[in-house]
Amino acid sequence: MRNMKKYLLWFANENIDFRKPEIDSLLSLLNIKMKFIKEPQNTEPYWIVQFDTDDDVKKLAERSVSLKMCLELWAYAETTSELHDILKNHQKSFYEQNFKPEKSFKIKVETFCKHFSQQEKIQKIEQFDYLPVEGSVKLKDPDVCLQYIEYYGTIPTSAPEEPYCVFFGKLITTGLRQLIQTLSLKSRKFIGNTSMDPQLSLLMANQAKVKNGDVVLDPFVGSGSLLIAAAQFGGYVFGTDINYLMLHGKTKPSRIKQKVRDKNESIKANMEQYKIVHQYLDVLVNDFSCSFWRDNFKFDSIVTDPPYGIREATEKIGTDKQNYIVNEEHLPTHIPSKIEYGIARIYGDLISFSLKHLKLGGRLVCWFPIFREDYTEEGLPSHPCLKLVANSEQVLSKLTSRRLLTYEKIQEPSPGTEINIDKILDFRDKYFETREESRNEKRIREAKLREENRIKYLSKK
Known part of the structure; x- marks a missing residue:
C-alpha cells in the first residue's frame, strides 16, 4: 500500500462556512481520498491533510474556488527554530x-x-541557506517554488510578536480563484439587481457536483448567474422565470450610470461573452407553481436562488376574483394577473419538483432566508427522500442571514410521504415588520433628542 503524502491546503479568508461543503462535494465528485492529519478549526485558513498523489491535489484545486494554494508539506512547527x-x-x-x-x-x-517589509522577508529567506539547492534562482515561473508561511491568527489588531505556527513546503498548485475575477459582475454584459456573486455561484455549482454533460436547471433564473457557473464546469444549462421583462432584458438597468439597457443584453449574451454558449440550452418564461415538464424528464442537478419577496417579488399566476373568466376575444392580448406566492409554498413546490424531476443521486442546491434568532433546522424544508448534506450560513445583517442548503436525492418517493414545510416562517412579513419597528424606534429616539436639545436651549436662555 502506497504511503499517503502530507499536504497543506491554504484557503481564501472569506466564505469560511462554505469551505468544507465545497471540498467534501469535490472529493465525492472526483472520487479522491483525503485524510486529515490535524482536525481543522473553522477559524484557521489552512488544513493539514494527506492525499495519495500530487495529481489528486491538482484535480481538487482545478475545481475549488475556496482554495488559494496547495503545498507538499515538508515541515510545520510552532516556532521557526523547530521548523528549521x-x-x-x-x-x-x-x-x-x-x-x-x-x-x-x-x-x-x-x-x-x-505585514512585513520586503527586506524583512528577504531576511527570513536567508535563514534557509542550509538547504542543498543546486539550481539557479528564478523569480518568475521557476521549476520549483518553495513556500514559507507564518500564521499570526485571524485578528490583525492583536497579532502576537511571534507566529502561532509556521509552514514550509513545495508549491504543487493554486486554486481556481482567478475565475472569480474573470466572471466579475463589473464587466458582465447583462446583470440584474439580484445577480449572484461569482464566487458564490461557483461554490453552488461545485456543491451541486456539476460535471461535463450534466443537464442543470435554475427555475428562478433571473439574470442567469448560476447558469454561467454551471456551464463553466461542463453543464448544459436551462432556466425558467416568471419575469418576462428580465428574461428579455427590458428591466431598468442595475448599473448606476446606465440609463437604458443595450439591445442585446440577455442571458445568452453573457454565455457568448464567456465563450460557453455551446453549453446553453435556453430560458423560458414560466410560472414555477405550474410545471410544464414531462413527468419522466430528469435533471442532473437543480441550482437556484428563489425570491424572498424583498428585492424581487414572490409571485405566481392567479387572481383573487371568484369565477374569473377571460373572454375569448381578449385571450390574444391577455396578460395574466399575479398573486402572492408565499415562501413556504415556494419551497414546498421546489422540494416537490425535485422529488419528481431530479435524478437519483442528483443534488438540489438552494438559498433559504432566515431570521437568525428564529433559526432551527426543523424550520427548513425537508423530505425523507432528500438528504440534507450541507447547510452553510451567509450573514446578511445583525438580524438576518441566508443558508445555502444542499440536498441529495437518495431514493424515489413513495405515495403518502409528506414534504415538511409547516415550520417555515414567513421571512418577508417579518422582515417588513422588523423594518417598521426599527423606523418607529428611530422616530422615538429622534423625538427624544429634539426634546432634550429644546430643553437645553431653553435652559441657556
Whole structure:
C-alpha cells in the first residue's frame, strides 16, 4: 500500500462556512481520498491533510474556488527554530529528488495577519541557506517554488510578536480563484439587481457536483448567474422565470450610470461573452407553481436562488376574483394577473419538483432566508427522500442571514410521504415588520433628542 503524502491546503479568508461543503462535494465528485492529519478549526485558513498523489491535489484545486494554494508539506512547527531543525534532519535522498542542478527555484514568504517589509522577508529567506539547492534562482515561473508561511491568527489588531505556527513546503498548485475575477459582475454584459456573486455561484455549482454533460436547471433564473457557473464546469444549462421583462432584458438597468439597457443584453449574451454558449440550452418564461415538464424528464442537478419577496417579488399566476373568466376575444392580448406566492409554498413546490424531476443521486442546491434568532433546522424544508448534506450560513445583517442548503436525492418517493414545510416562517412579513419597528424606534429616539436639545436651549436662555 502506497504511503499517503502530507499536504497543506491554504484557503481564501472569506466564505469560511462554505469551505468544507465545497471540498467534501469535490472529493465525492472526483472520487479522491483525503485524510486529515490535524482536525481543522473553522477559524484557521489552512488544513493539514494527506492525499495519495500530487495529481489528486491538482484535480481538487482545478475545481475549488475556496482554495488559494496547495503545498507538499515538508515541515510545520510552532516556532521557526523547530521548523528549521525538522528541515535540517530530512534525509539527503529527500532533497536530491526535489533539487536538481537543471531545475530553477525560488523561495516565497507569506505572512497571515501581519505585514512585513520586503527586506524583512528577504531576511527570513536567508535563514534557509542550509538547504542543498543546486539550481539557479528564478523569480518568475521557476521549476520549483518553495513556500514559507507564518500564521499570526485571524485578528490583525492583536497579532502576537511571534507566529502561532509556521509552514514550509513545495508549491504543487493554486486554486481556481482567478475565475472569480474573470466572471466579475463589473464587466458582465447583462446583470440584474439580484445577480449572484461569482464566487458564490461557483461554490453552488461545485456543491451541486456539476460535471461535463450534466443537464442543470435554475427555475428562478433571473439574470442567469448560476447558469454561467454551471456551464463553466461542463453543464448544459436551462432556466425558467416568471419575469418576462428580465428574461428579455427590458428591466431598468442595475448599473448606476446606465440609463437604458443595450439591445442585446440577455442571458445568452453573457454565455457568448464567456465563450460557453455551446453549453446553453435556453430560458423560458414560466410560472414555477405550474410545471410544464414531462413527468419522466430528469435533471442532473437543480441550482437556484428563489425570491424572498424583498428585492424581487414572490409571485405566481392567479387572481383573487371568484369565477374569473377571460373572454375569448381578449385571450390574444391577455396578460395574466399575479398573486402572492408565499415562501413556504415556494419551497414546498421546489422540494416537490425535485422529488419528481431530479435524478437519483442528483443534488438540489438552494438559498433559504432566515431570521437568525428564529433559526432551527426543523424550520427548513425537508423530505425523507432528500438528504440534507450541507447547510452553510451567509450573514446578511445583525438580524438576518441566508443558508445555502444542499440536498441529495437518495431514493424515489413513495405515495403518502409528506414534504415538511409547516415550520417555515414567513421571512418577508417579518422582515417588513422588523423594518417598521426599527423606523418607529428611530422616530422615538429622534423625538427624544429634539426634546432634550429644546430643553437645553431653553435652559441657556
